[in-house]
Amino acid sequence: MGLCKKLLIGDGITALITLILCLSLGLTVVSRNITSTFFSRCEKFNEYDCKKVWDAFQQAYVNKDPCKVPVEAYDPLIAAAPFKPQCNRMMFWSKTKDVVHGFTEKRDCFVTLEDTLLGSVLDGLTWCGKEGSKDTNTTGCPGWSDCENNTVRSFWIRASAAFADVACGNVTAMLNGSINTPFNPTSIFASVEVPRFIASRVKNLNVVMVIQKNNISNCTDPSLKNLRQSIDTGITFSCKDVSESRIQECGSKPEIACGACW
Numbered sequence: 001m002g003l004c005k006k007l008l009i010g011d012g013i014t015a016l017i018t019l020i021l022c023l024s025l026g027l028t029v030v031s032r033n034i035t036s037t038f039f040s041r042c043e044k045f046n047e048y049d050c051k052k053v054w055d056a057f058q059q060a061y062v063n064k065d066p067c068k069v070p071v072e073a074y075d076p077l078i079a080a081a082p083f084k085p086q087c088n089r090m091m092f093w094s095k096t097k098d099v100v101h102g103f104t105e106k107r108d109c110f111v112t113l114e115d116t117l118l119g120s121v122l123d124g125l126t127w128c129g130k131e132g133s134k135d136t137n138t139t140g141c142p143g144w145s146d147c148e149n150n151t152v153r154s155f156w157i158r159a160s161a162a163f164a165d166v167a168c169g170n171v172t173a174m175l176n177g178s179i180n181t182p183f184n185p186t187s188i189f190a191s192v193e194v195p196r197f198i199a200s201r202v203k204n205l206n207v208v209m210v211i212q213k214n215n216i217s218n219c220t221d222p223s224l225k226n227l228r229q230s231i232d233t234g235i236t237f238s239c240k241d242v243s244e245s246r247i248q249e250c251g252s253k254p255e256i257a258c259g260a261c262w
């Protein structure tokens with residue numbers, strides 16, 4: 001893009017032509033990027049046909065108004081890359097993404113949605129389509145709360161639901177002790193995942209409350225009472241305050257057994 005900047009200093013028609021060239025170059029680079037990110041991340045998983053998964057992904061949003069992609073639009077994508085239950089190892093989280101992944105990247109103790117094929121290929125990406133177009137855009141897409149049925153949010157709701165549907169055994173969730181309402185009813189964790197934990201599959205829900213120096217909440221927070229009350233009867237509940245530094249220590253010391261971290 002440095003070259004584009006230099007050429008733009010020209011004047012009149014040359015500048016205009018360069019501008020158009022550079023813009024279209026930029027745009028193709030952008031949409032080629034999501035394709036290549038998707039495929040390079042997907043190819044790390046052996047047991048899936050990435051082309052099939054990509055096609056199922058695209059059919060959810062291509063040629064659609066980016067605010068009119070319902071959660072069900074991703075059903076074929078989930079069917080193309082179903083989640084496998086990993087009993088006693090599944091980790092959920094809300095507002096603790098960095099701490100959770102800082103830990104799961106280093107230790108093979110838990111599996112998060114981002115460790116699965118679908119969660120990993122789309123993690124951190126923005127995408128949407130446009131009515132009357134075959135393109136995938138990665139800019140100018142509606143933000144998380146701009147409209148209800150937006151392309152990216154519908155995906156995370158659908159994928160989180162499917163991931164929670166296969167939860168089994170001991171389930172762990174990391175919540176954030178540095179915010180007012182660690183169990184927030186508007187979060188995906190509260191509204192989509194917790195209601196799908198069923199007693200016939202899930203034995204315990206173990207909350208790890210991540211405590212930083214200036215924490216304002218802990219396991220005694222009233223929102224945790226709501227969590228305890230909203231889980232299916234028959235699932236036992238526990239909550240433990242754990243300092244962020246302990247989680248980091250456990251991440252960097254493989255000699256500490258997974259079960260002894262907290």
Ligand code: N1C
Nearest residue numbers: 092093094095096113114119123156160187188189190
């Ligand atoms: O709304 P949240 O948290 O409670 O959602 C987190 C919850 C986790 O347990 C995951 O299983 O829902 C699942 N999930 C993701 O795995 C995920 N990866 C990336 C939900 N959202 C996910 N993202 C992005 O994080 C998403 O694009 C949105 O911006 C946030 C939501 O996270 P949150 O509010 O901290």
